[in-house]
Amino acid sequence: MSTAAAYAIPAADGAFEKITINRRDVGPDDVLIDVKFAGICHSDIHTARNEWGGTNYPCVPGHEIAGIVAAVGSDVRDFKVGDRVGVGCLVGSCGVCAPCLAGEEQYCAKGATWTYNSRVPESAQSNGYTLGGYSTQIVVSESFVVGIPEGIGLDVAAPLLCAGVTLYSPLKHWNAGPGKKVAIIGMGGLGHVGVKIAHALGAEVTVLSQSLRKRDDGLRMGADHYYATADRETFRSLRGQFDLIINTVSANLPIDDYLRLLAVDGTLVILGLPDQPLSVTGRNLAGFRRSLAGSMIGGIAQTQEMLDFCAAHGIGAEIELISADEIDSAYERVVASDVQYRFVIDAATI
Ligand code: NAP
Ligand code: ZN
Numbered sequence: 001m002s003t004a005a006a007y008a009i010p011a012a013d014g015a016f017e018k019i020t021i022n023r024r025d026v027g028p029d030d031v032l033i034d035v036k037f038a039g040i041c042h043s044d045i046h047t048a049r050n051e052w053g054g055t056n057y058p059c060v061p062g063h064e065i066a067g068i069v070a071a072v073g074s075d076v077r078d079f080k081v082g083d084r085v086g087v088g089c090l091v092g093s094c095g096v097c098a099p100c101l102a103g104e105e106q107y108c109a110k111g112a113t114w115t116y117n118s119r120v121p122e123s124a125q126s127n128g129y130t131l132g133g134y135s136t137q138i139v140v141s142e143s144f145v146v147g148i149p150e151g152i153g154l155d156v157a158a159p160l161l162c163a164g165v166t167l168y169s170p171l172k173h174w175n176a177g178p179g180k181k182v183a184i185i186g187m188g189g190l191g192h193v194g195v196k197i198a199h200a201l202g203a204e205v206t207v208l209s210q211s212l213r214k215r216d217d218g219l220r221m222g223a224d225h226y227y228a229t230a231d232r233e234t235f236r237s238l239r240g241q242f243d244l245i246i247n248t249v250s251a252n253l254p255i256d257d258y259l260r261l262l263a264v265d266g267t268l269v270i271l272g273l274p275d276q277p278l279s280v281t282g283r284n285l286a287g288f289r290r291s292l293a294g295s296m297i298g299g300i301a302q303t304q305e306m307l308d309f310c311a312a313h314g315i316g317a318e319i320e321l322i323s324a325d326e327i328d329s330a331y332e333r334v335v336a337s338d339v340q341y342r343f344v345i346d347a348a349t350i
Contacts, residue, residue, distance in 0.1 A: 001025060001126060002032075005350050006135035007324045008058035012050035016134075016327045018350070019058060022126040023139045031079050031145050032071040033087065035350075038133035039064030039159035039317070040343040041189060042250045043089075043273065045331050047117055051275050056117055062133025063089040063115040066148060066158040067347070076142045084148040086307070088161035089297050091115050091130060091144045103299040105144075134324065136350050146304045149311035156316030159189060159342040160307060162297060163317065167194035167246065168306040169298030170269045171201055174244045178202040183238075183245040185229070185258065187214045188334075190248035190271060192341035193317055195221045197306075200313040206242070208234070208258075210337065217340070221318075235260065240288065242266055250335075252276045259284040259292070267291040317342045323349035 001022040008019045026032045044061035046052050065087040069079050079085060092113030093105035100108050113120060116132030125131060132138075148157045167190055176182050182203040184194045191207070198205045199222025206225040207218045215226040227234040238261045245258055249272040259268055259280065266288065270278070285292060298306065310316065318341045322330055330343040 002137070004135045004137040006060045006131060007327055007350060008060045008134075009048045010058050012048070012055065016324075018324070021060060021131050021135060023137055024124050026071050026073050026139055028073040028075040029141050029143070030073045030139050031069055031076060031085065031142050033065070033067040033085055033138050033140065033145070034070045035065055035067040035133055035136055035138060035347040037066045037155045037158040037347060038062040038345045039162065039189070039319075040327070040330055040334065040345065041162050042334060043162070045334060046250075046273065046275075048331070052273070054117070056127070056129045059117060060131035060134050061116050062135070062345075063087070064158045064161045064163065065115070065133035065138065066154040066161070070137065072142070078142055079145060079147070084150070084154060086146050086148050086157060086161045087115060087133065087138065087140050087144060088146070088165060088303055089115055090300065091140050092120075103301040105299050106297045134327070134345060134350065136347055144300060146300065146307060149307060151311040151314070152307070152316050155321060155344055156319055157307070158344050159193065159317035159319065160310055161303065163190045163193045163342065164197070164310060165298035165303045165306045166190055166271055166295070167248075168197050168309065169302055170246060170271070170295040171198055171203075172302075173295065174267055174269065176201050176203040176244055180204065180243045181206070181241055181263070183208050183242045183261065184248065185245065185253070186248040186250075186272065187218055187341070188248060188250070188337060188339065189317070189342040192217070192221060193315075194246055194248065195223050196315045197310070199223070200309070200315060206238075214340075244269065246271060248272050250274060252278065255279065255292070256281050256284050259290055262288060262290045264288045265290070267293050270294040319344045321346055325349070
């Protein structure tokens with residue numbers, strides 16, 4: 001075991017504090033990473049505050065990790081000391097089930113091992129559950145490490161490891177591209193990256209945000225249209241318009257209102273994960289043969305594909321860089337939809 005500094009939350013209603021954690025020894029297949037930047041995803045907040053239940057404390061969130069390889073195990077072939085690398089939400093999976101063999105480790109039949117708050121043997125992490133990227137170092141099996149192309153800064157690449165692939169995966173799966181009308185609900189961490197990627201894929205992109213406050217930014221990032229959902233006229237004028245609607249909102253929405261915006265055979269994809277059940281009226285699905293679907297991040301190969309796509313299209317997240325002692329206030333601002341557009345922790349301040 002080696003030690004690393006980390007920022008942990010000690011209880012659901014606690015405040016972040018600096019602690020020392022253990023990291024496992026670098027095994028033959030492992031990569032030791034000096035973390036440089038860690039994005040703050042809203043899932044970190046749901047977990048830190050135990051909004052989904054089952055959080056182990058002290059909890060070290062962070063699954064948007066960008067850093068530099070500090071050491072590699074004897075069998076590691078794809079990475080060497082000094083490489084620019086990233087780690088997202090996944091650090092393990094069974095490797096033999098159908099989803100794993102299809103490169104969709106996030107849907108592992110035995111349950112993937114998440115970067116934080118997943119049960120692991122004591123030998124893998126002294127607490128018995130994974131501790132994430134709000135830390136100075138992390139040890140990860142090379143199968144769950146991706147390379148960050150030279151063209152993207154590590155700070156603006158970090159949020160792509162979760163937010164980027166979470167949008168890229170459904171946009172590809174539901175064929176967003178030329179001739180497709182795509183709406184993105186929520187102009188936050190996920191949403192703003194989704195606007196950039198959907199635009200780069202060639203789709204006609206509409207943002208559905210609570211207000212027009214972030215309209216200029218949305219249009220600059222590639223949106224063709226921008227509407228406020230606080231205005232009921234939005235729901236009248238856009239009825240039956242979209243092939244694909246992607247919901248990135250961290251709170252519950254009136255799903256029926258958004259289903260009615262889908263064209264025939266359109267799909268509404270749920271990415272946002274509030275803990276309350278959704279309510280749907282059957283005729284809003286049946287009427288236009290609409291679909292309601294969900295999507296969870298993306299596999300490791302697709303994460304690499306997404307990073308290469310973003311580098312080729314000059315896409316990075318738009319970030320506010322903070323020091324580790326600002327995590328609590330950053331959480332408050334994320335919950336208030338007041339971040340432009342992702343907080344990223346400078347790991348040098350941990
Ligand atoms: P975020 O930065 O907080 O963005 C969420 C956006 O939703 C806000 O910027 C806001 O956009 C909108 N919003 C917030 N509260 C709202 C409300 N009460 N009514 C309407 N709109 C509201 O969060 P994020 O990091 O992008 O994550 C969003 C959600 O996705 C979270 O629930 C997270 O856990 C989940 N997530 C899922 C996956 C997956 O694989 N499925 C991966 C990562 C995250 P406007 O200001 O534009 O309205
Ligand atoms: Zn995330």
